[in-house]
Amino acid sequence: MESLRRRPHLLWSLLLLTADLIEGVTITSTDQTMVTKAQGEKVTLLCTFTLAALDEGSxxxxxDVVxxxxxxxxxxxxVDRVYDNYHMxxxxxFVSQNPASGDATxxxxxLMPGDSGTYQCKVKKPPGIDTHRVQLTVLEKPKETKCYVEGSQEIGMDVILKCNSKAGTPLINYYWTRTTGAELPATSSQNSDTGDLLMKNASQTHSDTYKCVASNRVGTDECFVTLNVTPPVNRAGTIAGAVIGTLLALSLLAFFVFCCCKKQREKKYEKEVHHDIREDVPPPKSRASTARSYIGSNRSSLGSMSPSNMDGYAKTQYNKVPSEDFERPPPQHLNYEPPKVAAPNLSRMGAIPVMIPAQSKDGSIV
Structure with a gap:
């Protein structure tokens, strides 16, 4: 009876041994099939296994990346050696220092975005062999998220708060909140895809510090912006100031151009005058030499005049001397004798005797 009771246990053990001989190497970590991680992080890919008694090879x-x-x-x-000199x-x-113990994790x-792919763990111990695959996806967190206000921050105007991440793997969602914990204005609406928060008919109650959170499957980033709604400014005064400033700038520009043109004309004039000066032009005669030549010519004329025409010549002004601006060469002396008229004839002609003053050698009257 006891031997009959032991037969089921022996049969069960025999079945287990047969199953081990048939299956050989078996990978047990089959639950992990997809993993998503962020860029720069670490990922652990599982690969635990069991060996069969029939597996006798190394x-x-x-x-591998499939x-x-x-x-x-x-x-x-x-054979107790690790080979990792590949593209990674x-x-x-390996997580375990001895992967042969049954852990090939x-x-x-x-991690980099280029590490995304299908990874396969293959365990071989001849004649047994088994494989398992894991899909790895590497994403980039939102980074360099910026917030700013678009539009006029005046009462009654429509204001848009903008939020955008310069880096990050799509799809990125944006969500706006108030840092004070208050609800967003009733007239506001936000777009989670573009990151815009529109506020219509803004009022001073909308003034606050707002926070934008950008997120995707692997991480988040945030930024802040302060909205300060103010009364409208004096647009007429602003326009007048702008016009006056523009006119003043144009006046200064015109004055500058005028000064430049004037300076250019002066340089051009100086250059022309400099080229007109010639070294071969004789210097002008002095006033003394001009007067001396004039007196000498008059003395020659007086010496050749007769008493009949002395009356007209006596009326000539002796104090007039030609200026330096008007010069002419002295008259040439002609070698001819005036006609002689006898004294009785002069009397009949109505001539009046005139005393001719004596002159020294230098032409002065004695």
């Missing part, structure tokens, strides 16, 4: 563990046309190696383990060199490692450090 253990070989291989992680591509449409080939499998690109990431890290390997074979320095960023990938790896860590990938400092």
């Amino acid at each position: 253990l070989d563990i291989e992680w 591509q449409p046309d080939r499998e690109q190696p990431v890290i390997m383990y074979n 060199s320095g960023r990938v490692q 790896i860590d990938i450090l400092n």
Whole structure:
């Protein structure tokens, strides 16, 4: 009876042993199929396994990135050695120091968007072999998010608060709140896709500090902006000031242009005068030499005059001397004798005797 009771246990053990011989290597971490991580973070890809008694060959563990046309190696383990000198060199490692113990899990450090892909863990111990795949997606968190106000911040105007992230993997959602904890104005509406918060007919109650949170599947970023709604400004005074400023600027510009033109004309005139000066032009005669030549010519004339025409010549002004501006060469002395008229004839002609003053050699009257 006791032997019959032991038969079911022996049969069950035999079935388990047969199953192990048939299955061989088995990967047990099959729950992890998809992983999403942020850029710069670390990811752990699971790969735990069990061996069968029938597996007698050397253990070989291989992680690859499955591509449409080939499998690109990431890290390997074979005969107690680790091979990781591939495209992720320095960023990938086995979690366990002894992967042969049944744990081929790896860590990938400092993730990059290009690390996204399908990763396959392959465990071989001939004649057994098993594989498992994990889909990894690397996203970039929203970064460099900026907030600003678009439009006039005056009472009664429509104001738009803008929010935008310069970096980050789509899709990015934007959400506005007030830092004071109050509700958004009733006349406001926000667009979570564009990051715009529109406030119609703004009033001073809308003045506050607003916060925008940008988020995607792997992270968030935020920024702040202060809205200060003020009464309308004096537009007439602003326009008048702008006009006056413009006219003043034009006046200064015109004065500057005038000064430049004047200076150019002066330089041009000086240049022309400089070219007109010639070295071969004789200097003008002095006033003394002009007067001396004039007196000498008059003395010659007096010496050749007869008493009949002395009366008319006596009326000539002796004190007039030609100026330097009007010069003429002295008259040439003609060598001819005036006609002599006898004294009786002069008397009949009505001539009046005139005393001719004596002259010295230098032409002065004695």
